Amino acid sequence: MKKNNCRSNCPLSITLDIIGDKWSLLIIRDMIFMKKKYYGDFLNSSEKIATNILSNRLKSLESHSFITKTKDSNNRSKFIYQLSKKGVDLFPILLEMILWGDKYNDNSSLPSEFIQKIKKDKDKMVHELLNSIN
Amino acid sequence: MKKNNCRSNCPLSITLDIIGDKWSLLIIRDMIFMKKKYYGDFLNSSEKIATNILSNRLKSLESHSFITKTKDSNNRSKFIYQLSKKGVDLFPILLEMILWGDKYNDNSSLPSEFIQKIKKDKDKMVHELLNSIN
DNA sequence: CTGTATCCTTAGGGATACTG
DNA sequence: CAGTATCCCTAAGGATACAG
Numbered sequence: 001m002k003k004n005n006c007r008s009n010c011p012l013s014i015t016l017d018i019i020g021d022k023w024s025l026l027i028i029r030d031m032i033f034m035k036k037k038y039y040g041d042f043l044n045s046s047e048k049i050a051t052n053i054l055s056n057r058l059k060s061l062e063s064h065s066f067i068t069k070t071k072d073s074n075n076r077s078k079f080i081y082q083l084s085k086k087g088v089d090l091f092p093i094l095l096e097m098i099l100w101g102d103k104y105n106d107n108s109s110l111p112s113e114f115i116q117k118i119k120k121d122k123d124k125m126v127h128e129l130l131n132s133i134n
Numbered sequence: 135m136k137k138n139n140c141r142s143n144c145p146l147s148i149t150l151d152i153i154g155d156k157w158s159l160l161i162i163r164d165m166i167f168m169k170k171k172y173y174g175d176f177l178n179s180s181e182k183i184a185t186n187i188l189s190n191r192l193k194s195l196e197s198h199s200f201i202t203k204t205k206d207s208n209n210r211s212k213f214i215y216q217l218s219k220k221g222v223d224l225f226p227i228l229l230e231m232i233l234w235g236d237k238y239n240d241n242s243s244l245p246s247e248f249i250q251k252i253k254k255d256k257d258k259m260v261h262e263l264l265n266s267i268n
Numbered sequence: 269c270t271g272t273a274t275c276c277t278t279a280g281g282g283a284t285a286c287t288g
Numbered sequence: 289c290a291g292t293a294t295c296c297c298t299a300a301g302g303a304t305a306c307a308g
Contacts, residue, residue: 007156007181009243011235012163012228021300022141022154029146039270047141050302055271077308078270086238093230094146100223101145109143155280173290184282189291211288212290 018064019090023049023057025097028066028083028090032129037080038072066090088129095122152198153224157183157191159231162200162217162224166263171214172206200224217267225260 006017019025030036030045042054049057058081061067066087072078095118102108102115118125140151153159164170164179176188183191192215195201200221206212229252236242236249252259 009239009241010160010163010180011232011239011242011244013160013181013235014239014242015231015235016156016159020154020156020159022150023301025150025154026144026147029144043270046144047147050304051271052273052303053301055273056301058271075269089234089237093227093234096227096230097149098145100227101147101149103223104220105143105145105148107143108145108148110145157281177290182282184284185291186283186293187281189293190281192291209289 015093019093021057023053024061024066025090025094027054027057027061028087029094031067031081031083031087032091032094037082038078039081042081061087083133085130085133088126088133091126091129092122095125149227153200153227155191157187158195158200159224159228161188161191161195162221163228165201165215165217165221166225166228171216172212173215176215195221219264219267222260222263222267225263226256229256229259 007013026045026047026049027042030042034041034045036042036045039054039058042049042058043051058067058069062069062081064086065084068082068084069079070082072080098110099115099118102110141147160179160181160183161176164176168175168179170176170179173188173192176183176192177185192201192203196203196215198220199218202216202218204214204216206214232244233249233252236244
């Protein structure tokens with residue numbers, strides 16, 4: 001599940017070895033933009049992740065300390081998944097990917113006001129997010 | 135080889151569908167930072183990409199117009215691979231990944247001056263790169 | 269409903285042979 | 289040397305059954 005075969009010490013290569021798959025960043029996205037925190041929330045994202053993959057990725061993200069997993073005090077037998085600071089630090093990567101994906105795809109689903117906001121307030125957004133997890 | 139099964143219209147998901155693999159961005163990196171442009175150059179990167187994968191990814195990158203492939207006028211039977219504007223626009227993603235990978239990995243191989251430069255001159259670097267391909 | 273495990277298919281990728 | 293093709297193995301991932 002978790003691959004530790006890092007290919008080189010280039011930081012880019014390291015990053016790709018850890019989060020260079022098709023699902024991890026989508027989960028992070030859901031946490032950030034949709035405020036999702038429960039297993040079922042993630043299952044219902046529009047990309048329809050399979051339940052075994054979700055389980056697998058949550059473990060991987062947790063093992064890399066991108067997220068924390070704590071018992072829901074209201075509902076035992078349920079867990080809350082939350083971003084850690086290390087996870088929030090992926091936000092800039094996310095934003096750049098969103099900007100790129102939007103720029104080069106006509107069918108991008110995001111309203112242009114939001115894209116404008118990202119372009120303008122990128123650093124501010126990162127900051128706010130950091131504050132919000134403390 | 136080239137997957138067109140896009141999972142959703144979220145720009146992040148779109149981006150991941152196109153360049154969310156372990157090799158494409160490394161090739162782009164070599165083009166930008168190492169000024170590599172020949173097949174053999176890419177083969178010799180420190181991550182030791184297999185020749186069939188390299189061939190495959192170059193085609194994929196070309197099919198998505200990230201790079202152009204032109205005959206070398208000096209040496210027939212040799213091609214020059216070059217970044218297009220669309221490819222250069224991946225640079226911000228690259229930079230954020232480099233910063234992240236460096237921040238969270240002690241064995242990152244990049245000198246800290248370079249990391250500082252990226253942090254400070256990110257936008258400037260993108261600009262210069264854009265100019266250099268015209 | 270929250271997950272995990274299992275089965276199975278396909279895609280990614282390594283080694284290497286091969287062609288111009 | 290530049291690049292493609294083949295062989296084969298492993299990892300990624302979908303479907304679905306199953307357990308708490």
